[in-house]
Amino acid sequence: MGKGFASDNNAGIHPEILKAIADANGEHVTGYGNDAYTDKAVGLFREHFGGDTEVSFVFNGTGANVVGLSALTRSYHAVICAETAHIQMDECGAPEKFLGCKLLPVASGDGKLTPESVARYLHGFDFEHHAQPRVISISQVTEMGTVYTPEEIRSLADLAHHHGMYLHLDGARISNAAVSLGLPFRAFTRDCGVDVVSFGGTKNGMMLGEAVLIFDPAMAREIKYLRKQSMQLFSKMRFVSAQFIAYLEKEIWKKNAEHANKMAVLLEQEIRKIPQIRITQKVEANGVFAVVPRHIIQPLQEKFFFYLWNEELPEVRWMTSFDTTESEIRDFAALIRSLL
């Protein structure tokens, strides 16, 4: 299999990240995060997000979302999210299982929530028959490849806080969002009122590793137990921490996301030249969604694997990643043209 456009998860490890793992190998260090690598990685996150940020590394995105939400909820709470959200569609019910909470899905064409679309669920407060709305959870980048503006995030945070609720941000592709907005991480998260962030590394060139970021220390008091009980505590933690050190210190997050986003723009440009294909979402990060003639899907997938997003239209999703090349995109566009 070549690279294809299936998922940024299908890419490997960026060479500098791999080197960081190798460089951290050697002596014994205390397990479970009581080590100098982890201290340093946490410090780097605090440079980006503020000195009192509680940073908890976990294995994967589902783990980050569930552990982060567990700091904000008890089982009688409800979490409002887009119906396309990873926590709703792609985690096999892990949030319901671990949190005991109800997820309230909101229809959304572009993957975003708005104060207006969320409003339908903002009732039943103090009424014990009703799962209590507690968290609004957004994805930045959204699962539809779109990016919230800081103002959009601020309006959701204000709404949440007005109701005594919290704003959670699933940042599996947060670096792509930062690059897209041209803003530091903090400017569209903490500074906009986000309470908890799932900060993703895996989809942008790390081997594995995500971070749960909690900005209010009072909310973070139980996080170490919640992480352990949710099976997300890594014994040889240094090997995630070392990756994050390289990722942040050498700005690999930025280089990789810039490249992936740029490749998505190029892909969009090439595709827009093909009249039989209709791009369905704004291309703001590293994903391109398009409605394509059905007969080209299978032959195209044989050479460049990707996923069908909506079988009925049919709509496809093409993801670029840190190692996508221009020539791949041009070959892909050429193949499409030859199939039409």
Added chain:
Amino acid sequence: MGKGFASDNNAGIHPEILKAIADANGEHVTGYGNDAYTDKAVGLFREHFGGDTEVSFVFNGTGANVVGLSALTRSYHAVICAETAHIQMDECGAPEKFLGCKLLPVASGDGKLTPESVARYLHGFDFEHHAQPRVISISQVTEMGTVYTPEEIRSLADLAHHHGMYLHLDGARISNAAVSLGLPFRAFTRDCGVDVVSFGGTKNGMMLGEAVLIFDPAMAREIKYLRKQSMQLFSKMRFVSAQFIAYLEKEIWKKNAEHANKMAVLLEQEIRKIPQIRITQKVEANGVFAVVPRHIIQPLQEKFFFYLWNEELPEVRWMTSFDTTESEIRDFAALIRSLL
């Protein structure tokens, strides 16, 4: 920090394992285990455990135990284990949380269960007020460094099956047990009636990675969902699979465990020469337990970190690992002597 004897978790990655990760890097492969590395790794496990073994890779030992037990239980079941078992003592209640089951701890001097010690919990069957005994869970190597004989395991499996129950084996240190017994893995697990194994890699030289092994395909039907919902599905799975390929194919499991066990024997020999120290458990794998004079603990820990096991006695635990050296052990013994 030098190496110390704190935990085999504190060691790093065996060089050949690290190389296997690097070698698996490069092209895109499908995520979540649909890749050639995973196919090959699964095949290697099947060579050891039988062709119909269902193999599910997970991140860590707690994950392996919980996911494996989830295949055997519903929430009204009970799991009988030693009171020293990892699932009872070291997983922050993850089994209760995820499974909903009751854990029934059995007092055990050497970390082992016996048909006699388990018998006290084998009642209340069919009585709905009583959490139904469903699984006997043993650790091989035990948390006390001892190793079950195949006969001991067989007797527990027979007892479990006689009552319509199952036998689970927490093999976080299964390679050390295999080496200790001089037997293939299968001879003291599947062939003795064990139903589900947590096969550990992390403590014996891997970066991370454990495998849930289920021998009856009928029990494994739901495992892929249970693994995903328990947040134990790795997107870039190839990097665990590649480690296991090297681990099994190049017999790193064996070399590492042989070395660690040998170092434990050497440590035992050195310690037995010191009359003020009393070794409290048989040294059958890579752990040495000993009651030591209280005043030497802190100065000793400053040079060679290790954990206090039982504060009252005081009893300490010294673990060797794949990279423990003879000179370390001799230095350690010399330091003890100088402190006494």
Added chain:
Amino acid sequence: MGKGFASDNNAGIHPEILKAIADANGEHVTGYGNDAYTDKAVGLFREHFGGDTEVSFVFNGTGANVVGLSALTRSYHAVICAETAHIQMDECGAPEKFLGCKLLPVASGDGKLTPESVARYLHGFDFEHHAQPRVISISQVTEMGTVYTPEEIRSLADLAHHHGMYLHLDGARISNAAVSLGLPFRAFTRDCGVDVVSFGGTKNGMMLGEAVLIFDPAMAREIKYLRKQSMQLFSKMRFVSAQFIAYLEKEIWKKNAEHANKMAVLLEQEIRKIPQIRITQKVEANGVFAVVPRHIIQPLQEKFFFYLWNEELPEVRWMTSFDTTESEIRDFAALIRSLL
């Protein structure tokens, strides 16, 4: 407070039901359902629903739904229901908490599901990232006072079974439905392919008591443990069983539901004479939904309590019960007229 139209839950106990409780008092009987009252009550249910029906009495409607669904699901499953369903709106997340399952709400004007409206969730089978669709859950009578025809139920059962799924029926008001349809219970449940029924007694004149009915004995094997672990096992069971004996044997279910439904029709007739009020749902059982001028709501509630259903329209819900009187309805209509 007079009677009002708030809820059939606000009514008391039908005199013959109360007498049955008193008559069952006296001697000691074995607790937890091992008694002659329970045997008889179970037998009566089997006359209605078939001789192999597994009958489990529980305390309340939420308990019935959760225990019934627990027989059909494991935690990685999803339950499709109307967004107005009791399990979605009125149980404070008890299904998610106890089952661990995801609930998938379907928009529905009249409280009913259809094969078309359910279809959007019938995908992702065998895909482990996706909570697996397992149950379609309908309410009969719906929360909007409408009643499914047997054909409508059959079409949903067929759809469910076609996908290896099950059909659950929340029958908190099942007697009102039976009377509305003029059919025996079985004709619109088991005979239409329903797999599990929550059979309600509380809202139709009992003090408390619901029954979980499972038609396939294989699905019922674990039900006694699931009921106990969900805290729904009544020690002095005879006092629920005795109520159900009277309820079924003396056809109190029928008399009460006939009366309540008749009163709803009368209420509808009276209301339809008032042009400023618009009835919003078909009146097929014992509930009347209507959009009313906002200014009359509060003065009306002071004399006859009822609930606001939709604050924005504003839409109100008026429920009749077994003890609603014609004169109450006429007084109510007269008061409305005087307020307009």
Added chain:
Amino acid sequence: MGKGFASDNNAGIHPEILKAIADANGEHVTGYGNDAYTDKAVGLFREHFGGDTEVSFVFNGTGANVVGLSALTRSYHAVICAETAHIQMDECGAPEKFLGCKLLPVASGDGKLTPESVARYLHGFDFEHHAQPRVISISQVTEMGTVYTPEEIRSLADLAHHHGMYLHLDGARISNAAVSLGLPFRAFTRDCGVDVVSFGGTKNGMMLGEAVLIFDPAMAREIKYLRKQSMQLFSKMRFVSAQFIAYLEKEIWKKNAEHANKMAVLLEQEIRKIPQIRITQKVEANGVFAVVPRHIIQPLQEKFFFYLWNEELPEVRWMTSFDTTESEIRDFAALIRSLL
């Protein structure tokens, strides 16, 4: 079946309690506890336990224990209890399932915990690998028929609070304890430092009904949601409240418990006259435990049903209740003599 000595659960409803249910019947009242009966019943509890006591009525004892403990715990906590405790032995794992917590059983000959016996579990604080000890849970009366002195309770409360933990009291038979001690409820609960009480009514003459009592309002903030989500909220609440009104106002709790305890003393006296039977526990409430010749058990059970407590000895449990008569006891003793 006659009355027997199986369980106080096998008795019926005290006539004055039944009358209270009947008297509360009639008009409509708001459901779920927003009614004058519930207000009055809560007020009566506050007279006994203090004006700021949060009182939550639930269906059954398992519900009371689980809901009460849910106010004190999150899932990573552990609850220490006697190995004979109802929460450990008789609730089918409901605490683990609903709370997600680990239960830590303590061996106890007489059903009581002591600071010494509990101490073995008071470690691992702040260590995330360890389920955090959070609650000591005692039963008063214990499951072995013994009664804690206020001093014994105080010493456990002090120990719990010293460690930042809480003391929970399972008072399924709290009235028998009050009568046995000759003290008001408060004197051996709240005044001794107990934080949460499960106050039982069912075993002492009520039809059904238990109360969760929380003395610190800060701990009670979430209780209404936790009760609802645990399926323990009764719609027609007035019928539990009315029972508690009669129970407390007319001192039925006292009369019934005095009678039952007195009957146990009489039974003890009669049994002590029979040399072949050995009473194994102090008779301090309404239970008598005894080792009896094996051959008399079955013929005895045919006339007077009771439970075998420990099959090996064999030890039996005889419970008296509010309606046990002197003649029954004398007949029972006579039958035993005739069988020996």
